[in-house]
Amino acid sequence: MGKMQTNLGLLTICVFLSMLCFGQKDNNSKKLGKVSKLFSTEDVLEVQMAYSNRDLKKLTNDSTYIDVNLTYLDKDSLSSLPVRVRARGNFRRKNCYFSPVKMRLKKEYTKKTLFKGNKELKLVLPCLKEKNANDYIIKELLAYKLYEVVSPYHFKTRLLDFTLSEPKGEKVQKHRIRAFFIEDIDELEERFGGKTMKRNVHPLQQDSLTSIRNSFFQYMIGNTDFSTGYQHNEKLLFLNGYSIPIPYDFDMSGLCDVSYSVVSQIDGLVLPLESVTQRLYRGFQRSDTTMELIRDEFMQNQENMMAIIEDHKSYFEDEAEFQRSEKYILGFFNIISNPAKFKSEILDKSRLR
Template sequence: MKKEVIHLSLTLLLLLGHNSYAQEVTKTALDEKTTELFKNSQILPIQLNYSNKHIKRNTNDSTYVSSELSYKLDDGSWKTLKMKIRARGNNRLKNCYFAPLKIKLKKKEVAGTLFEGHKKLKLVLPCLRQEDNNDNILKEYLAYKLYEVISPYHYKTRLVTIDYTDQNGNREKEHTLLGILIEDLDNIAARHNGAIIERSLHPLTMDDLCAAQNDFFQYMIGNTDYSTAYQHNQKLLFIDKKIIPVPYDFDMSGLVDASYATVPTIEDTSLHITSVTQRLFRGFQRELSIFYKLRESFLGKKTEMLDVMDRLEVHFDNSKEFTTARDYMLSFFEVLQDSEKFKSEILQKARIK
């Protein structure tokens, strides 16, 4: 798959500019373009063997180390693939015990396997060695699945159970973890016949509906740790003459409410909230019709989103974690259903700069 990257000119941005009448994005029949790895929603058992300390200390954006990934086949046997890995995620790398991974795979190595069609993947691991680590992974996975309900422009994800052997010199330590495999941005671009935008752009140059949809979603999960302008926990795609944001990394959200999560400072801007569970709408002002259209759209998808959540309940180690997360979601819909709250918490909080 050839990566296509574009750099938009000022003229093109002005032509595409503020599209108040952007057509509503609806789900389309894209299943045939989804790889086998992400067509199946069952949890995939995998095995990993590497040094967590070495990965954290000795890899960077351009430095990978060789390793192997084994995954369980339907007949109970295991298939092993050669791969290269590095640590990723500045915040998690700084604050977490387990480093999240970027995985590189060779086309020849994955041909005819479950991983065919993937040259790069991300693997999200629990941050810390603590009781709620797997539940936090479930809640972050939930955020990805909720965005699938909201927008067709999303990352495909799959839960994995990981038998991980951490090598430390002559010592080995075994860990059983839950993780999230995430497809690469190239796959999303290819699925929609789009291109990747690498430069920084003002949010008001983006498609009105898609950008506001993203902002509503971030408010729903209580996430302020993002910036579409600077592509912080966001990527930009150019699809059908529209600039579309695609969000990722939700561990700092109120929905996840991780023990290490703190209110971020975005581009030296301090937010006037004291806890990640406090919601703050970070979107820009747009045509009111866009906001009201999205209000109805989110309310119309309430049952579907709660169903997505309820199907994950059985996997939670602590039922209280699930109940708290579900109540948090319900509080979002209460804001949408109450006209005064919708006005004060969203419409009046929309940014002008």
Template structure:
């Protein structure tokens, strides 16, 4: 009897131990708490010597949930267009080798987009916080989205003769291939997919969301600030990213296309294509039902921007929900503003 009891006790201990271990090894995107990282490299070298296929070598120090620090070798390059040309801190891609990422929270996420503030201004981090909020809001309303992880970044620019470290807010964005694998699909790169051929419900949710955050800087057809995810032969859905040029974020460098009839990024314009009105009414009600969750997400993210920024975000989102709540405004700003199928080839 004592031997049998001892065996059972060992099994229980092993089971609990394995369960605790599995639970404690959380992934990169399993936490909403900012990840603390340190980077050191030359911004001038990054700009001058990297491109879509060329990286510079560096190291990244990161802090685990237990507070311990670890170091991984990384490769960094620039990416993007507008912010690359107009910002002091260019948008980047960070890669690490499989062996480096093994048994760390980066396992399974070795290729990441890194977003930092545009300028060196003391208030620049507020816009990063607001852009991060936009990604969180899209997860609230959509079924298919990129994961993000907020960062507290200590950056040393080796071009600085004083060697001063700067503290920045930033975030990682999940890699295209990783999000595709997570949903069991495939990213269709460099292919023009007419938006009206995409799955109806997911596309309308996407279009409503873009109106919610005041974004006109996207195109499904030309995959501008959009990826296209094929789930199966008949199902294709949009995956938006880069939400900085929006009314919700409203950065100092914000600008809009002069050909679409609005003057500033805070002006809303529905850029989605017309779908079955009944479906659009259904998505309208679906998003209205998530209003409380949307503002809860604003509250949860408000620690990462100023109190005045939080107020501005709330007011801007309230204006969107006012459109949905009013039949007249809904008809005017969405049902009558949607683009016809004949406009599907335009930007």
């Protein structure tokens, strides 16, 4: 009886701590910096730019940018401002027609615009000119939106109707595609009052609950193209004495299942997967009590997450792609709701080192 009471006491404490952490977004909202106007709404923003994809990849690097104009439609008003852009992402520079973009904005041009407060932005574009390109973008955006449910510490995003006018000799080719903005890490630091860490931190030394939530989330979307220890597709935010993982770049996940996807081999490690749609839990071994706690959190948020997916249904061009996304996430909840599967697929697969 004494042992049972001790276990119940531990579980009660864990549940209480989890409730505090899960409610942190609301409890700290008055202390945090405001979300910039650009990311304060879910409305789709119409954006136009003009540049050569070839020049973007050939003429830019981490320190070299090219100057372009960004035109956007906000509340039926057309506005324009100068920005500087460069290509980012080594894989997609080599393998994609459209390279992801890093954008810099000057305060003197943004202070009276929708972009006020944003010094840098990431612009996520489709990889290739292909049939499901726009749906791939919506699926990656969904991953960011689902993580907003998982953790208050996340990057804000904004869906775009994007038009790229690309010079082709004497002609101009117009690409009308889906895209989205991601806020820069500087804006995230300001919102939470933390600082990003440059050094690597082992996941077992990171904030435990946030780290486990991140691992569950990556498993849910079928992503292995990340490393919290080496900060591959992850940032670490140092806040209140803790390092908190914040994930990004989900296009290689099973949820997105893009045509160019490959199973990640981070640091030369070959994973036992034949396809990105196969799930593999990459989190580290924790106490069963804590793992059960995070499992309950996800199950309690299933309805909310599925509602987010449903809310994005109208953005899909191919209903079959929407249905695959919905089915894929439901597959995760089928696993964690089954005690035997939860043990064999997550608890027993947790990493020792």
